[in-house]
Amino acid sequence: MTRPSTDRAPESRDGGVNTGTRLDTVRIRAARAVIAPVFLDTPLFRCEALESELECTVSIKLETANPVRSFKARGTELVASQIADRGERAVVCASAGNLGQALAWSGRRRGLDVTVVASRHATATKLDRIRALGARLELVDGDHELARERATAIARHKGIRLVEDSLDVETCEGAATIGLELVEALPSFDVVLIALGGGALATGVGHVVKSCAPGAEVICVQPQGAPAMTRSWHQRRVVITGPTDTIADGVAGRRPILAVLDDLLLVADDAVLVKETSIVAGMRMLLHHAGLVVEPSAALGIAAILEDRDRFAGRHVVTIVCGSNVDLDAYSSWVGTAAVDRS
Numbered sequence: 001m002t003r004p005s006t007d008r009a010p011e012s013r014d015g016g017v018n019t020g021t022r023l024d025t026v027r028i029r030a031a032r033a034v035i036a037p038v039f040l041d042t043p044l045f046r047c048e049a050l051e052s053e054l055e056c057t058v059s060i061k062l063e064t065a066n067p068v069r070s071f072k073a074r075g076t077e078l079v080a081s082q083i084a085d086r087g088e089r090a091v092v093c094a095s096a097g098n099l100g101q102a103l104a105w106s107g108r109r110r111g112l113d114v115t116v117v118a119s120r121h122a123t124a125t126k127l128d129r130i131r132a133l134g135a136r137l138e139l140v141d142g143d144h145e146l147a148r149e150r151a152t153a154i155a156r157h158k159g160i161r162l163v164e165d166s167l168d169v170e171t172c173e174g175a176a177t178i179g180l181e182l183v184e185a186l187p188s189f190d191v192v193l194i195a196l197g198g199g200a201l202a203t204g205v206g207h208v209v210k211s212c213a214p215g216a217e218v219i220c221v222q223p224q225g226a227p228a229m230t231r232s233w234h235q236r237r238v239v240i241t242g243p244t245d246t247i248a249d250g251v252a253g254r255r256p257i258l259a260v261l262d263d264l265l266l267v268a269d270d271a272v273l274v275k276e277t278s279i280v281a282g283m284r285m286l287l288h289h290a291g292l293v294v295e296p297s298a299a300l301g302i303a304a305i306l307e308d309r310d311r312f313a314g315r316h317v318v319t320i321v322c323g324s325n326v327d328l329d330a331y332s333s334w335v336g337t338a339a340v341d342r343s
Contacts, residue, residue, distance in 0.1 A: 070323035072102035075174030097126025104133035166198035179208025193301030197251030206267030
């Protein structure tokens with residue numbers, strides 16, 4: 001696991017020390033009244049079956065037992081509610097799959113016309129689900145960054161709302177409700193491991209943990225093949241990388257958002273990179289020891305423990321299992337099991 005050391009205070013993009021954040025705890029608490037109950041109060045449980053293997057206490061916050069199989073709808077519920085309240089009828093986003101599903105679900109619930117732009121190479125299961133939820137799906141011959149450019153052009157041309165994951169603070173504050181549930185349910189824990197992509201999950205949960213359980217360590221985890229936000233965190237500036245190379249498509253961005261990085265600098269104690277082999281091993285462990293079929297991004301926390309056992313030994317570690325939208329053929333090839341039901 002790549003873990004550059006740092007002992008500097010978080011700095012803003014101009015070299016000064018960060019003192020503010022876009023997130024607001026009062027708004028985060030109020031968000032629970034807007035988010036559909038099916039996405040709230042998700043399971044949090046100690047997974048003793050993992051502990052002998054990992055040599056630490058492991059609690060899992062499970063964000064997959066809902067209609068879109070990921071945490072993303074916590075944020076899209078807030079966004080879609082605001083759009084509908086203003087009398088707007090259309091919205092567009094770029095997505096690797098999970099945000100698109102979530103926005104499609106939240107938009108359909110409120111009568112919104114939802115367009116999702118995605119890479120033609122995105123996970124087919126995610127794309128099929130976006131269509132099934134009634135959204136208009138446009139595919140581009142490129143990666144997620146090209147999809148973001150196309151979604152921006154559509155929003156400008158049609159004069160409709162562009163939802164940008166992590167940049168729209170509602171997506172971060174929706175995700176932050178996970179943190180509220182965590183700190184309310186667990187009287188104490190030592191570490192929370194959070195998948196790091198665009199930053200909504202990490203900044204949201206991190207904000208609440210640092211506000212309500214400041215003794216806990218917030219560690220963000222990203223694949224070595226998609227290191228942009230982690231490199232940006234360590235260098236205290238936006239670092240744009242080349243093409244990504246990871247099975248964890250849900251966190252495979254290349255262009256971090258400046259405002260999100262500023263928020264992340266305030267709440268993350270560390271940001272680490274893990275190998276693809278460790279991600280696969282984490283998926284396998286979650287299947288065999290916890291009975292969970294998860295997408296690669298959801299196994300990043302377990303991968304981080306596997307790569308640095310001494311760091312976590314004897315500690316109480318919480319990992320957020322953030323999504324389970326996988327292509328079953330690809331999943332079987334990674335995990336090496338024929339036990340996955342394809343019916």
